[in-house]
Amino acid sequence: MLVYWLDIIGTAVFAISGVLLAGKLRMDPFGVLVLGVVTAVGGGTIRDMALANGPVFWVKDPTDLVVAMVTSMMTIILVRQPRRLPKWILPVLDAVGLAVFVGIGVNKAFMAGTGPLIAVCMGVLTGVGGGIIRDVLAREVPMILRTEIYATACIVGGIVHATAWDTFQVPLEQASMIGMAVTLSIRLAAIRWRLKLPTFALEDRQ
Amino acid sequence: MLVYWLDIIGTAVFAISGVLLAGKLRMDPFGVLVLGVVTAVGGGTIRDMALANGPVFWVKDPTDLVVAMVTSMMTIILVRQPRRLPKWILPVLDAVGLAVFVGIGVNKAFMAGTGPLIAVCMGVLTGVGGGIIRDVLAREVPMILRTEIYATACIVGGIVHATAWDTFQVPLEQASMIGMAVTLSIRLAAIRWRLKLPTFALEDRQ
Amino acid sequence: MLVYWLDIIGTAVFAISGVLLAGKLRMDPFGVLVLGVVTAVGGGTIRDMALANGPVFWVKDPTDLVVAMVTSMMTIILVRQPRRLPKWILPVLDAVGLAVFVGIGVNKAFMAGTGPLIAVCMGVLTGVGGGIIRDVLAREVPMILRTEIYATACIVGGIVHATAWDTFQVPLEQASMIGMAVTLSIRLAAIRWRLKLPTFALEDRQ
Numbered sequence: 001m002l003v004y005w006l007d008i009i010g011t012a013v014f015a016i017s018g019v020l021l022a023g024k025l026r027m028d029p030f031g032v033l034v035l036g037v038v039t040a041v042g043g044g045t046i047r048d049m050a051l052a053n054g055p056v057f058w059v060k061d062p063t064d065l066v067v068a069m070v071t072s073m074m075t076i077i078l079v080r081q082p083r084r085l086p087k088w089i090l091p092v093l094d095a096v097g098l099a100v101f102v103g104i105g106v107n108k109a110f111m112a113g114t115g116p117l118i119a120v121c122m123g124v125l126t127g128v129g130g131g132i133i134r135d136v137l138a139r140e141v142p143m144i145l146r147t148e149i150y151a152t153a154c155i156v157g158g159i160v161h162a163t164a165w166d167t168f169q170v171p172l173e174q175a176s177m178i179g180m181a182v183t184l185s186i187r188l189a190a191i192r193w194r195l196k197l198p199t200f201a202l203e204d205r206q
Numbered sequence: 207m208l209v210y211w212l213d214i215i216g217t218a219v220f221a222i223s224g225v226l227l228a229g230k231l232r233m234d235p236f237g238v239l240v241l242g243v244v245t246a247v248g249g250g251t252i253r254d255m256a257l258a259n260g261p262v263f264w265v266k267d268p269t270d271l272v273v274a275m276v277t278s279m280m281t282i283i284l285v286r287q288p289r290r291l292p293k294w295i296l297p298v299l300d301a302v303g304l305a306v307f308v309g310i311g312v313n314k315a316f317m318a319g320t321g322p323l324i325a326v327c328m329g330v331l332t333g334v335g336g337g338i339i340r341d342v343l344a345r346e347v348p349m350i351l352r353t354e355i356y357a358t359a360c361i362v363g364g365i366v367h368a369t370a371w372d373t374f375q376v377p378l379e380q381a382s383m384i385g386m387a388v389t390l391s392i393r394l395a396a397i398r399w400r401l402k403l404p405t406f407a408l409e410d411r412q
Numbered sequence: 413m414l415v416y417w418l419d420i421i422g423t424a425v426f427a428i429s430g431v432l433l434a435g436k437l438r439m440d441p442f443g444v445l446v447l448g449v450v451t452a453v454g455g456g457t458i459r460d461m462a463l464a465n466g467p468v469f470w471v472k473d474p475t476d477l478v479v480a481m482v483t484s485m486m487t488i489i490l491v492r493q494p495r496r497l498p499k500w501i502l503p504v505l506d507a508v509g510l511a512v513f514v515g516i517g518v519n520k521a522f523m524a525g526t527g528p529l530i531a532v533c534m535g536v537l538t539g540v541g542g543g544i545i546r547d548v549l550a551r552e553v554p555m556i557l558r559t560e561i562y563a564t565a566c567i568v569g570g571i572v573h574a575t576a577w578d579t580f581q582v583p584l585e586q587a588s589m590i591g592m593a594v595t596l597s598i599r600l601a602a603i604r605w606r607l608k609l610p611t612f613a614l615e616d617r618q
Contacts, residue, residue, distance in 0.1 A: 022351070023408030030358040031351030032406045034334070045256060050457060052467045055258045055318075062323050076406055117478070118471050128446070132549070137338070139347050141551050145434070145443030152442040200444045200488055202435030228557070229614030236564040237557030238612045240540070251462060261464045265530050272529070282612055343544070345553050 003176065007104060010097030011064045015040040015071040017094060018134045020079070025138055029076055035137060036072030041065060043129025047105055047122050051112045091191050099184035102127040102154045103176045106161045110172065116162035123158035124151065127183075149190035149197060157183025209382065213310060216303030217270045218277040221246040223300060224340045225281040231344055235282055241343060242278030247271060249335025253311055253328050257318045297397050301359075305390035308333040308360045309382045312367045316378065322368035329364035330357065333389075355396035355403060363389025415588065419516060422509030423476045424483040427452040429506060430546045431487040437550060441488055447549060448484030453477060455541025459517055459534050463524045503603050511596035514539040514566045515588045518573045522584065528574035535570035536563065539595075561602035561609060569595025 018039030022032040041058050048056040058065040105126025109119035128144045128151060135142040144150050161179020164170040170178070189195060224245030228238040247264050254262040264271040311332025315325035334350045334357060341348040350356050367385020370376040376384070395401060430451030434444040453470050460468040470477040517538025521531035540556045540563060547554040556562050573591020576582040582590070601607060 019406075020408065023406060025347055025352070026405045026407045027351050028353065028355065028357060029403050029406050030361055031348075031356075034330070034351060034357055049255045049258075049461045050468045050471060052258065052461075052464065052471075056256045058327075059256060059258075059320060059324050062321070065323070065327065079408070112467075114467075114471060115474070117474050121470075121477065124446070136342055136548055137348055137351065139345065139551065141437055142443075142549055145439050145446060145549065146437070147440065149440065150443070151440060151446055155442055197441050199438045200431075200435060200441050201438045202432065202491070225612075226614065229612060231553055231558070232611045232613045233557050234559065234561065234563060235609050235612050236567055237554075237562070239567075240536070240557060240563050255461045255464075258464065261524075261526075262462045264533075265462060265464075265526060268527070268529050271533065285614070342548055343554055343557065345551065 003100065003103070003173075006096065006100040006180075007064070008067055009093065010100040011040045011067045012071040013090070013093040013097040014101075014130050015068040016075050016079075017090065017131070019072050019075040020090075021134060021138050021140075023079075032076055033069065033072050035134060036075065037065065037068045038137070039130045039134040040068035040071075041130065042133040043101060043126045043131075044105070046129045047108065047126045050125070051109065051114075051122065053108075053112045088191075092188065095184055095187040095191065098127050098150075098154065098187060099157060099180040101130075102158050102183050103161060103180040106158050106179060107172060107176055110162075110165065116166040119162045119166075120155065120158035123161065123179075124154045127154040149186060149195055152197065153183050153186040153190065156186055209306065209310070209379075212302065212306040212386075213270070214273055215299065216306040217246045217273045219296070219299040219303040220307075220336050221274040221277040222281050222285075223296065223337070225278050226285070226296075227340060227344050227346075229285075238282055239275065239278050241340060242281065243271065243274045244343070245336045245340040246274035246277075247336065248339040249307060249332045249337075250311070252335045253314065253332045256331070257315065257320075257328065259314075259318045294397075298394065301390055301393040301397065304333050304356075304360065304393060305363060305386040307336075308364050308389050309367060309386040312364050312385060313378060313382055316368075316371065322372040325368045325372075326361065326364040329367065329385075330360045333360040333364075355392060355401055358403065359389050359392040359396065362392055415512065415516070415585075418508065418512040418592075419476070420479055421505065422512040423452045423479045425502070425505040425509040426513075426542050427480040427483040428487050428491075429502065429543070431484050432491070432502070433546060433550050433552075435491075444488055445481065445484050447546060448487065449477065449480045450549065451542045451546040452480035452483075453542065454545040455513060455538045455543075456517070458541045459520065459538045462537070463521065463526075463534065465520075465524045500603075504600065507596055507599040507603065510539050510562075510566065510599060511569060511592040513542075514570050514595050515573060515592040518570050518591060519584060519588055522574075522577065528578040531574045531578075532567065532570040535573065535591075536566045539566040539570075561598060561607055564609065565595050565598040565602065568598055 015036040018036040022035045045056045102123040106119045106123035109122035131144045132142045157179045160182045164175035221242040224242040228241045251262045308329040312325045312329035315328035337350045338348045363385045366388045370381035427448040430448040434447045457468045514535040518531045518535035521534035543556045544554040569591045572594045576587035
């Protein structure tokens with residue numbers, strides 16, 4: 001039940017991040033709506049396509065789709081001056097959404113019968129997929145591939161979640177909670193203290 | 207039957223738009239072919255993957271694929287000087303293709319058993335998906351998200367189509383025709399009188 | 413059996429190409445890992461989604477996924493100075509990977525019951541899909557659509573492969589070998605003698 005509400009929040013926050021990015025591209029309002037929705041549901045859509053476990057989640061149950069649409073429309077109408085929002089709000093909510101999405105992805109994969117390796121991949125895909133599509137459509141190098149400890153947080157949280165369930169037989173719901181807490185903590189710590197891994201850069205390319 | 211031929215025309219026009227965009231990127235001719243085909247069948251491909259209703263449409267029936275290939279090749283061979291085409295031809299044919307694709311998407315979703323909300327989404331996805339992939343591959347911010355009343359026309363036409371069938375019990379074929387006429391009219395009006403919605407732009411981003 | 417090992421090599425080489433491209437974008441190491449893996453398995457993933465033949469290949473059998481991950485990580489750790497590699501190595505290995513991926517794509521399509529046209533498309537999609545996703549994520553116009561005789565080599569090799577099996581009843585394994593040899597030879601010849609097709613460029617766009 002907590003996961004249900006966290007999922008709603010994660011969906012809403014991801015939709016808002018899509019709309020805010022669209023704001024700098026001078027888009028048609030319905031183009032903005034498309035970008036917000038794609039950001040919110042894109043990761044889970046690719047996951048469901050890869051698992052081939054019937055229609056994608058928003059076809060089976062449109063709740064998340066409606067949440068993404070309504071949030072995007074409300075953001076378009078209300079957020080004229082993002083300046084007024086305290087700066088930390090969006091990154092923190094985004095971290096919550098990310099942690100929840102990774103957890104949901106891992107769970108869905110386990111429920112579809114995959115092993116822990118694939119489950120972690122599905123968790124990461126669910127967490128970062130929507131943001132990658134958002135940045136590609138907005139013609140940016142995906143933030144998620146560049147930002148400090150973003151994919152990293154997903155991978156570590158996903159591994160903890162999958163290991164707890166698969167190796168230590170922790171019940172799936174508790175395992176999810178532990179994994180989400182790990183993803184969230186790492187990401188919040190990275191935001192708070194601007195933690196970074198050394199970037200990988202080659203001096204000379206062929 | 208009319209829909210069948212409109213679908214062929216829509217597919218051909220979308221392929222041409224892919225080839226013409228490729229023309230400014232100095233591509234290998236077979237790269238151009240790939241771009242033309244992807245533009246023509248990309249939207250319906252994503253729709254079918256999301257509906258998970260068996261293999262995508264061009265695997266089940268390659269007609270559209272062949273149309274896209276032949277049109278792309280003929281465009282590569284024949285269109286050396288697009289200057290000679292009257293300027294209004296491509297946008298108008300593109301509007302026809304768009305209207306038909308939205309209608310087909312809505313119908314396929316209804317036939318797969320979805321409700322009206324999902325059907326409208328599938329219609330929009332079918333209409334704009336190929337063009338979005340085309341623009342992403344050509345490294346442009348998707349025209350469809352920016353251009354005046356493009357996604358908007360799809361959404362309104364799709365809603366009319368879905369409402370006619372779902373709420374007013376209009377037979378599916380007539381409902382399609384009405385929806386397509388609405389999408390087409392809005393788009394043509396937008397082209398003719400350069401109608402725009404106020405763009406959504408934020409002054410200050412976080 | 414030979415195909416099995418060629419597939420491993422192809423997967424590894426594609427992962428390396430993703431990591432090397434990431435090297436110029438100053439990415440987070442785990443972002444680099446994501447890009448390497450996506451490059452290696454992206455084409456086959458789209459193919460399997462389009463064929464809708466159950467979960468995608470790396471969900472059914474994670475071997476390729478593990479190969480892509482391990483290769484990416486080893487590349488991140490070891491390749492600090494790509495300068496030291498002889499210049500021809502990567503393009504040649506890439507050509508091997510490409511040839512193998514096209515052959516595997518054609519075979520998978522035939523085994524899923526498609527006709528030769530769709531099989532060739534699936535071969536091309538498998539060969540070029542991962543590289544296209546890699547270049548889109550790195551914000552480049554896909555090399556594969558521009559480079560001399562890249563898509564072309566795939567198309568010709570795929571057609572030979574499909575025709576050998578479908579028209580001349582050559583057993584599938586031999587047909588694969590012939591097709592792969594054709595793709596590889598064309599691509600190696602194009603690299604060696606810098607062969608190009610005349611690029612398709614329009615002087616004037618509407």
